[in-house]
Amino acid sequence: MLGSLRSIVQQVNTARDLPSALDIIVRRVRDVMQTRVCSVYLRDKHSGNYVLMATEGLNQDAVGKVHMAPGEGLVGNVATREEPINLEHAEAHPAFQYFPATGEERFSAFLGTPIIHHRSVLGVLVVQQAERRRFDEGEEAFLVTLSAQLAGVIAHAEATGALATMGQQRNEAKFSGLAASPGIAIGRAHIVAPPANLATVPFACAMDVDAELALFQQALSAARSEIREVGERLKGELNKEERALFDAYISMLDDSSIAVEVCERIRQKLTASRAWAEVMLEHVRRFEAMSDSYFRDRAADVRDLGARVLMHLRQQEQSQRDYPNNTILIGEELTASVLADVPREKLAGLVSVKGSGNSHVAILARAMGVPAVMGAQDLPWEQVDGVDMIVDGYRGNLHLQPGSELRRHYEAIVAEERELARNLDHLAQLPGETADGHRIRLWVNTGLMADVVRSLERGAEGVGLYRTEVPFLLRDRFPSEEEQREIYREQLEAFAPRPVTMRTLDIGGDKALTYFPIEETNPFLGWRGIRVTLDHPEIFLGQVRAMMKASLGLDNLRIMLPMVTGVSEVEAARKLVDRAYDELLDEGYAIKRPPLGIMIEVPSAVYQARELSKRVDFMSVGSNDLTQYLLAVDRNNSRVASIYHSLHPAVLQALLQVVTACHETSTKVGICGELAGSPGGALLLVAMGYDVLSMNATNLPRVKAALREVNKSDLDRLLQQVLKMESPEQIEEKLQGYLQDLGIGGLMQPQQTETSSDS
Numbered sequence: 001m002l003g004s005l006r007s008i009v010q011q012v013n014t015a016r017d018l019p020s021a022l023d024i025i026v027r028r029v030r031d032v033m034q035t036r037v038c039s040v041y042l043r044d045k046h047s048g049n050y051v052l053m054a055t056e057g058l059n060q061d062a063v064g065k066v067h068m069a070p071g072e073g074l075v076g077n078v079a080t081r082e083e084p085i086n087l088e089h090a091e092a093h094p095a096f097q098y099f100p101a102t103g104e105e106r107f108s109a110f111l112g113t114p115i116i117h118h119r120s121v122l123g124v125l126v127v128q129q130a131e132r133r134r135f136d137e138g139e140e141a142f143l144v145t146l147s148a149q150l151a152g153v154i155a156h157a158e159a160t161g162a163l164a165t166m167g168q169q170r171n172e173a174k175f176s177g178l179a180a181s182p183g184i185a186i187g188r189a190h191i192v193a194p195p196a197n198l199a200t201v202p203f204a205c206a207m208d209v210d211a212e213l214a215l216f217q218q219a220l221s222a223a224r225s226e227i228r229e230v231g232e233r234l235k236g237e238l239n240k241e242e243r244a245l246f247d248a249y250i251s252m253l254d255d256s257s258i259a260v261e262v263c264e265r266i267r268q269k270l271t272a273s274r275a276w277a278e279v280m281l282e283h284v285r286r287f288e289a290m291s292d293s294y295f296r297d298r299a300a301d302v303r304d305l306g307a308r309v310l311m312h313l314r315q316q317e318q319s320q321r322d323y324p325n326n327t328i329l330i331g332e333e334l335t336a337s338v339l340a341d342v343p344r345e346k347l348a349g350l351v352s353v354k355g356s357g358n359s360h361v362a363i364l365a366r367a368m369g370v371p372a373v374m375g376a377q378d379l380p381w382e383q384v385d386g387v388d389m390i391v392d393g394y395r396g397n398l399h400l401q402p403g404s405e406l407r408r409h410y411e412a413i414v415a416e417e418r419e420l421a422r423n424l425d426h427l428a429q430l431p432g433e434t435a436d437g438h439r440i441r442l443w444v445n446t447g448l449m450a451d452v453v454r455s456l457e458r459g460a461e462g463v464g465l466y467r468t469e470v471p472f473l474l475r476d477r478f479p480s481e482e483e484q485r486e487i488y489r490e491q492l493e494a495f496a497p498r499p500v501t502m503r504t505l506d507i508g509g510d511k512a513l514t515y516f517p518i519e520e521t522n523p524f525l526g527w528r529g530i531r532v533t534l535d536h537p538e539i540f541l542g543q544v545r546a547m548m549k550a551s552l553g554l555d556n557l558r559i560m561l562p563m564v565t566g567v568s569e570v571e572a573a574r575k576l577v578d579r580a581y582d583e584l585l586d587e588g589y590a591i592k593r594p595p596l597g598i599m600i601e602v603p604s605a606v607y608q609a610r611e612l613s614k615r616v617d618f619m620s621v622g623s624n625d626l627t628q629y630l631l632a633v634d635r636n637n638s639r640v641a642s643i644y645h646s647l648h649p650a651v652l653q654a655l656l657q658v659v660t661a662c663h664e665t666s667t668k669v670g671i672c673g674e675l676a677g678s679p680g681g682a683l684l685l686v687a688m689g690y691d692v693l694s695m696n697a698t699n700l701p702r703v704k705a706a707l708r709e710v711n712k713s714d715l716d717r718l719l720q721q722v723l724k725m726e727s728p729e730q731i732e733e734k735l736q737g738y739l740q741d742l743g744i745g746g747l748m749q750p751q752q753t754e755t756s757s758d759s
């Protein structure tokens with residue numbers, strides 16, 4: 001059964017469009033389960049009714065004509081109950097409804113299972129049998145499993161269909177994801193595709209057929225010489241059969257029928273890469289469907305060959321591409337490094353199918369003030385290259401091919417945003433303090449040089465977190481000590497005499513260096529942060545030496561260690577920092593010893609905050625990771641993003657515990673997670689007694705504006721009320737209401753986005 005299940009899902013996955021996907025489902029399920037009928041009903045978005053969309057066994061004329069409202073008939077009942085209905089004699093069931101058009105009087109047994117995607121019922125999958133018998137447990141379990149697996153594929157195919165109609169009729173289409181970086185981007189989609197995956201090559205039209213044909217020939221010959229070269233190099237190490245594989249690759253590339261097919265599609269105005277991917281995928285499928293296992297195994301070779309040629313095609317295409325103004329970057333999984341590829345003045349927005357608002361790329365987007373939507377799982381991203389679109393980073397919505405009314409609506413929001421920013425400009429020169437004079441240090445998080453100017457313009461009083469991994473991510477090898485010194489010097493100099501907190505390299509998790517890959521099943525629980533650098537003292541020492549050298553004559557450096565889980569790590573790291581400092585003194589650098597601090601971002605560090613605080617000069621809570629580890633919610637996973645709450649009562653208790661422990665040992669404590677940059681979160685943190693709030697430069701004026709409106713004594717009362725609450729939703733609502741009552745609800749987002757943007 002598992003084999004059939006896999007092969008059905010695989011086949012459906014490669015269908016061209018929704019109708020062919022549904023046809024495959026009904027045909028294959030009827031064969032595998034040996035039933036007389038298999039049908040799919042899908043919910044019509046406008047009427048909410050379930051419509052027969054495909055069938056094998058019922059009259060074909062009934063397709064598109066049989067409708068059932070939720071709760072109506074057996075199908076409507078499966079949908080409302082959200083569970084299977086398995087009947088020996090369907091007609092005897094009180095909900096049974098007879099539709100003469102289907103000819104279903106001939107069938108007695110009925111089994112229907114709901115197709116559910118993201119908690120919503122997309123449709124119902126039904127099998128029917130002539131004789132009176134109940135489908136057995138195994139059959140029912142098979143259909144339930146299949147429906148669960150097909151739900152995502154159907155949702156994707158539906159979305160793609162909406163897009164296809166959109167292309168023909170110039171209709172708008174809307175997709176939802178997670179609001180990851182606030183703001184509105186109005187621009188044009190530009191796909192960032194992984195270089196060599198045949199299945200994700202965007203559908204795009206060739207602008208210049210001759211140029212595409214030439215590109216194709218160049219890629220073929222580049223791949224040919226590459227394969228010959230590899231074959232030659234490995235000659236001595238391969239046996240006869242393995243050598244034959246290289247010959248087979250070459251002869252496939254020389255196979256004129258493949259080349260003719262590809263050229264034919266290019267002439268029909270497909271890009272070379274799309275044409276090549278389509279033809280090769282068809283060959284892969286042909287091999288996969290063969291009954292002989294030898295030929296089935298060859299499918300992998302064909303795929304590999306396809307990927308090689310594709311890589312050459314993509315390389316040439318990318319080198320010829322220009323980013324238009326207002327580029328909206330779209331990819332399956334955008335990473336922090338893609339941000340560096342597009343000139344900042346051309347980058348308008350970001351959209352990623354995977355990831356969430358807590359992923360590092362989203363954090364950088366917020367720091368750069370670039371609107372972003374992450375986790376847009378149903379967006380057929382491969383097909384939107386060059387499409388006009390709007391990214392609504394406040395609500396997590398994407399509007400493709402927006403009409404003039406929608407465009408005007410969003411242009412008004414952009415104007416409102418500008419106005420809000422202008423109104424906050426004057427705050428840059430004013431101190432971070434509450435209305436009754438309680439002083440709070442408002443610092444910034446940085447990583448890119450671009451952050452520096454924005455931060456200073458907005459009145460940053462220091463840097464609470466400089467993510468040193470960002471310059472590491474943007475290279476193809478570790479930067480040397482001298483290269484690092486230069487980068488760090490720029491930061492320290494730009495902010496001097498204000499303090500700059502440099503965090504030692506925090507790689508691992510979702511921050512992978514291409515030149516230092518870490519393959520792990522559970523990367524967020526694996527080799528991350530201080531664990532990596534303590535295992536590689538040469539990297540750690542080089543980095544802290546570079547930081548300290550860079551601080552020469554400025555003396556505004558603070559060093560901070562990420563992902564600390566216990567005292568032994570702090571002690572080991574301190575020894576290395578001391579050693580580096582002594583070496584530099586010996587080398588003649590007259591530098592001041594920088595304060596050493598740690599991040600509190602895992603539960604063990606919360607419980608040991610007191611012991612840890614005695615060993616360091618300052619502490620800073622990383623609420624992004626702390627939330628992830630306390631709630632056991634992967635910060636990078638869009639499926640669980642709705643239960644990732646930094647305002648969860650358990651997180652607030654942990655934050656309180658840390659501040660209390662630090663004050664007992666008179667250790668200064670700050671917070672540099674995203675919570676500090678939300679006006680509501682900042683109010684609670686000030687009430688708890690945090691000394692420093694460090695946030696992205698975009699949010700700094702909003703947080704300062706909120707704090708300057710309130711009295712510390714009122715915040716203490718607010719905190720007491722919030723600490724009694726039992727759910728994050730209640731707390732979020734309370735804070736929103738509190739800001740609104742103060743007349744500063746608009747600091748969270750422009751007022752217009754709260755009215756319907758779906759109009």
Ligand code: PEP
Nearest residue numbers: 601622623624625672673
């Ligand atoms: C955090 O975890 O809160 C933090 C500031 O570090 P990062 O987001 O870089 O992991």
Ligand code: MG
Nearest residue numbers: 601622624625
């Ligand atoms: Mg962290």
